[in-house]
Amino acid sequence: MKITNVDVLMVTVPVATPRPEQAGRGLDRPRTWVLVKIDTDEGISGIGDSSQPSGGGSELTGGILRIMRETLIGEDPNNIEAIWQRLFRQYTYAGPRGPITRAISGIDIALWDIKGKALGRPVYDLLGGPVRDSISLYTHPRTGTPDQLAESAKGLVAEGFRAVKTDPYSPEMGSKSNAYMNGVISMEGLEYGAELISALRAAVGPNIEVLIDVHANFNVASAIRAANRLEEFDITWFEEPVQPESYQALRQVKENVRVPICVGERLFTRYDFAPILEGRLAEYIMPDICWTGGISEMKKIATLAETYYVPISPHNVQSPIQIVAGGHTMMTVPNFYRLEIASLQMPNYAQAFDGPLDIRNGELYLSDQPGLGIELNMDYVTEHSEDGWGPSRA
Ligand SMILES: [Mg+2]
Structure with a gap:
């Protein structure tokens, strides 16, 4: 199996209406998720989450994920540990703890989802x-x-x-x-x-x-x-x-x-x-x-x-x-x-x-479905994506 595509999705979701006295304290702002969708040549896709919206975190993590994307295409998604170690050590001089591990997190979660689906077992198994x-x-x-x-x-x-x-x-x-x-x-x-x-x-x-x-x-x-x-x-x-x-x-x-x-x-x-x-x-x-x-x-x-x-x-x-x-x-x-x-x-x-x-x-x-047991509603994602951060194909 080979990784054929990595989509970095920035999806903004409305929040439940806060009390009036909470307005302006950050609780009434929509949440922006940074999600990672990894596709493979066997038709199996996995999803991960690297979200951290506060303080400009979404753009920071999204940018890093797009850089990492180029090094993932063609890799075997089964090699989760090897990919984790390579990405972490690649940025050793930048300081790999923080924004780098946020990006790695979404990739890692998506790879476990793929592995579970490929083997027909829930991730906890x-x-x-x-x-x-x-x-x-x-x-x-x-x-x-x-x-x-x-x-x-x-x-x-x-x-x-x-x-x-x-x-x-x-x-x-x-x-x-x-x-x-x-x-x-x-x-x-x-x-x-x-x-x-x-x-x-x-x-x-x-x-x-x-x-x-x-x-x-x-x-x-x-x-x-x-x-x-x-x-x-x-x-x-x-x-x-x-x-x-x-x-x-x-x-x-x-x-x-x-x-x-x-x-x-x-x-x-x-x-x-x-x-x-x-x-x-x-x-x-x-x-x-x-x-x-x-x-x-x-x-x-x-x-x-x-x-x-x-x-x-x-x-x-x-x-x-x-x-x-x-x-x-x-x-x-x-x-x-x-x-x-x-x-x-x-x-x-x-x-x-x-x-x-x-x-x-x-x-x-948790569901006993293979992988994480949860799927994105791609219509919703397409409709709620930030400009330039939507799915690359339908
Ligand atoms: Mg806390």
Whole structure:
């Protein structure tokens, strides 16, 4: 089998209407996915996801994918590991972790899809076979006032979700993760965050897991103060306390809080996760399968974490391809905690594919179809592609 074509697709999907008070905070902007469709001379095609829209990420990743495209034509798509290694090492002087691994991720996911279809098996079978029947999910209540947050979280619990995540500091800090300057939050912002989580905990009761994401918006002092302030609400994790560059800053936070720490959406490949695990810097890790290196790399990071008894909980807010890619991998991972899902957006996302995902009672059930078991709706893709980033042929 030979690769005959690689399409880089930039597809913009409308988002569910946010509350009026969320307008202008980025939540009302459409999502742009960067998808990879790889065709072969045997008529089998695979799809992958390299999406990362924030901060111009779509154009950056799309451009890299178009450069990589030229080196993939004529390759045997079965050689997933060899292709991964070649692409990663080819950019060793550019710095292969970050935009390069985002591009590799989409290619890797598409190649696993092709391999599954060629062999007639779901991807999880190729990764060692399932160790569970379904994938436990967590999702996000709509933000708003304490009462609105609490009401939305109760709705998710009624749908069957057993874990919810929110950023209670976003009213003051929401714009900072792409514009970090000093990591300072006001006393009012800290106290309002505690008020939000107090209302959320009271609404969902003691048996629901409450996850806190602070989007790396804090400096060390603010992170420690915020994490300790939320301890009384029995939070499951405190995510990305500080920006990702300094492991020593993370260590300083870790040594001064009693709540569990989760990091990893801005870490790329097993090489970025090794110091986290060796240094005991987090109780949970959360690689993003579209950013960290795809299915191949996610499986390796999971196994690395398994040796430290650290659970893995993939970060996951891009397309349904990402959801099923993470799902197939986590079906085979013993130390899996939960997969993230943007549940409010799923009805919109379903239009771009051959139907909705099977999500019931806070669990994702994967199809036993060959490959990833999901297909793009090419009519939708053609209609919603950005100019110059559509399918190359019908
Ligand atoms: Mg996060």
